Amino acid sequence: METSVFIEQIREIVKPYAKNTEALANLNTSTDFINDLKINSANLVDVVLDVEEKYDIVIQNEEMEKMLNVQAALDIVTAKLKEK
Amino acid sequence: MIGNDIVDLQAAAAESRITRKGFLDKLFLPAEKKLVQDAGNPVLITWLLWSCKEAVYKIVNRQTGDRRYTPHHYTVQVEGMNDEDAWGSVVHANMAYPFRTCFTSQAVHTYAASSIALLKQLTPLAGCFQTPSFTALLQQNGRLPLLEKLYKDPSGIPWIRDPHTGEMSPISLSHHGNYTGILLPPGF
Numbered sequence: 001m002e003t004s005v006f007i008e009q010i011r012e013i014v015k016p017y018a019k020n021t022e023a024l025a026n027l028n029t030s031t032d033f034i035n036d037l038k039i040n041s042a043n044l045v046d047v048v049l050d051v052e053e054k055y056d057i058v059i060q061n062e063e064m065e066k067m068l069n070v071q072a073a074l075d076i077v078t079a080k081l082k083e084k
Numbered sequence: 085m086i087g088n089d090i091v092d093l094q095a096a097a098a099e100s101r102i103t104r105k106g107f108l109d110k111l112f113l114p115a116e117k118k119l120v121q122d123a124g125n126p127v128l129i130t131w132l133l134w135s136c137k138e139a140v141y142k143i144v145n146r147q148t149g150d151r152r153y154t155p156h157h158y159t160v161q162v163e164g165m166n167d168e169d170a171w172g173s174v175v176h177a178n179m180a181y182p183f184r185t186c187f188t189s190q191a192v193h194t195y196a197a198s199s200i201a202l203l204k205q206l207t208p209l210a211g212c213f214q215t216p217s218f219t220a221l222l223q224q225n226g227r228l229p230l231l232e233k234l235y236k237d238p239s240g241i242p243w244i245r246d247p248h249t250g251e252m253s254p255i256s257l258s259h260h261g262n263y264t265g266i267l268l269p270p271g272f
Contacts, residue, residue, distance in 0.1 A: 061154070
């Protein structure tokens with residue numbers, strides 16, 4: 001998947017949970033969901049569930065562990081889509 | 085080491101749909117999920133368990149620097165509960181961390197420590213405070229002299245200085261919605 005396409009899609013996904021609108025506007029692969037977007041940790045699970053729904057994939061606990069930033073999410077989604 | 089976490093129940097209700105498919109499965113182990121499902125007030129038990137995991141995550145994160153999102157690595161064992169309190173321990177990597185939770189009508193506040201002896205010496209503060217900062221709040225509470233401030237180490241962990249001995253101790257700060265939780269080290 002093109003990184004720029006993923007950035008736009010993940011921006012829509014995290015929008016309801018992100019408390020830092022500036023970081024949301026400047027979203028890039030190194031954006032950290034918690035430190036930069038100020039998503040609360042209970043909502044990180046919503047991001048994971050929304051990503052699962054959007055791409056019709058299942059993210060295992062071991063993969064969820066690392067899903068703390070946009071690049072990690074992109075890596076997981078790309079790997080999962082390849083498996084399909 | 086110490087950690088605390090506060091959940092503003094009104095904010096949580098607005099921010100999280102705990103009934104959405106997969107929510108409980110991703111956050112909780114089977115026994116914890118059963119505790120939620122069997123509860124008279126599943127919302128309260130959800131946030132009790134979550135705040136326990138978060139409070140102990142803060143301890144583990146401070147000890148190891150590990151930021152991984154691993155709620156399933158934290159096993160909450162509730163030993164007792166009434167309308168005002170809950171207590172028990174959270175097991176992580178074969179270590180048991182005792183916790184205590186205080187319920188109010190609007191918030192769930194959990195604090196935890198690396199030992200029961202340490203837990204007993206801690207002072208929790210929690211409430212709906214209209215103050216701009218943790219420092220201002222501690223000053224208003226008389227826990228911090230007016231000219232004193234909190235310190236942050238390079239990894240962002242807050243410390244407080246004992247005004248009498250000069251000794252620095254880690255303090256734990258939590259904020260959610262309109263609620264603030266603070267856990268003071270022994271001696272404060």
